Amino acid sequence: MSLLEKIRDRFRPDRVTLQLDDIQALILRSRPEPYVGIHAMLHVDEAEGGRALLGRLAQHIPSAGTWTEDLEAWTGVAISHAGLKALGVPEASLKTFPLAFQQGMAKRAEQLRDFGENAPQDWEDAYRDDHCHIALTIYAVDKDRLDIAVEKAMGEYRASSGVTLVGTHEFGADAEAKNPFGFRDSISQPTVAGAGVEPQPGQERAIAPGEFILGENSETGAPLSIPQPEALGRNGSFVVLRKYDSRVGAFNDFLRAHAEGEEAQHKLAAKMFGRWRSGAPLPLSPDHDDEALGADPQRSNDFSFKDDAAGLVCPHASHMRRMNPRDSQLTILTDVNIHRIIRRSSTFGPKWTPDVTARDDGDDQRGIFFIFISARAYDTIEFLQQEWVNRGNFIDLAEERDPIVGLHDKPGSFTIPKDPARQRVNGVTTFNRLRGGEYLFMPSLTGLQWIAAGRW
Ligand code: HEM
Structure with a gap:
């Protein structure tokens, strides 16, 4: 049984309480097995051009509402605080985001214990000095479908102005989904209540959706504070991206x-x-x-x-x-x-x-x-x-x-x-x-x- 068939098997549309059609598919949808993909990092030099590109890229982003459909490739987009600023998002909104997000990962080295050989001053250029404004991820079921999806995204990029591609990295693993150390990875994932997918044996109870989707009730019974305005914050989530050399x-x-x-x-x-x-x-x-x-x-x-x-x-x-x-x-x-x-890590090499x-x-x-998603x-x-x-x-x-x-x-x-x-x-x-x-x-x-x- 394929991964998709297994999910279809566990999908109960009558249990859905989340607004799946508004949530990026990548948050709730597991990567395919086998999988190939690409991460691309973009820097916004000029707000209007950046916003125009973002609007066009958004057309290629499926929602979680499609997650029992047989997608050949799907794209997800996430934006750093420096990126939101470069896109022109007003200060009144920017300051409603968590402080750690406002500072960015490099400035949180102390809290993250990123010292010595892990310290930001030795990081790759794409992640230094607020270079990474927009992170684009494309997953595909095989190389041919990936090439088609990448060509679409690159077409949008080439037609844009005011945005620079600062890094790309291909990744992938075969049907055993093993990481560079030869271990099958991304097995244990939490079940998100209200997403409609029944927990698998051992997944324990479903976790309150607000732990993953902004605006929903969290484990405390109330929603976490959400970035303002609601049109921007609701149904979004936060992502941690850490690239490791194994x-x-x-x-x-x-x-x-x-x-x-x-x-x-x-x-x-x-x-x-x-x-x-x-x-x-x-x-x-x-x-x-x-x-x-x-x-x-x-x-x-x-x-x-x-x-x-x-x-x-x-x-x-x-x-x-x-x-x-x-x-x-x-x-x-x-x-x-x-x-x-929710771990969405990808392997390369x-x-x-x-x-x-x-x-x-x-x-x-x-x-x-190493990529994970959590509110x-x-x-x-x-x-x-x-x-x-x-x-x-x-x-x-x-x-x-x-x-x-x-x-x-x-x-x-x-x-x-x-x-x-x-x-x-x-x-x-x-x-x-x-x-x-x-x-x-x-x-x-x-x-x-x-x-x-x-x-x-
Ligand atoms: C970068 C190198 C890493 C490797 C090679 C690695 C490998 C693995 C493997 C093989 C598993 C067991 C299989 C599974 O349940 O998916 C696992 C589980 C897990 N890893 Fe990692 N991991 C890495 C980084 C991280 C980091 C940086 C964190 C968090 C700070 C993390 C958090 C977790 C969590 C939460 C689980 C699931 C535990 C469970 O629910 O049982 N991993 N990892």
């Missing part, structure tokens, strides 16, 4: 240095991620990979940590358990449901093989555009970066950091609980180096038209 060679070398033989290396990698390469989660398959389980969305997310309080099966320090501790007992209490995020070594790393060959995106990413990624106190591991996405200014450790004594694996380095990023606003279709019209 040091797959350094990761492979680390596995070789600490585990004897391929099987033991696979297991150490699974302990670090929380899942095996197929996507099979450790709590359901503790000792070996299980391809059928990993490929079955009905089962692959249907687990909790209640029978693994000590982390003997899935270490507390693994990336997956850190990023969603589910029902784990945490030393520092927090509401896990307000930190849920060659498929993972075990023979890649640190000598092959660098030059931006393999990596991930409280900035509070969430800053919380995650400070507490769950770059510290270990919440799981009684002091300064230990996330083994996959933590910033390791000096080699760190990874703790694997074992009976009778836990194992501490040293020599963890920054396996994903940040190359740039931005805080973006993804307007509704009405919001895009409001900006394009410029009738403030």
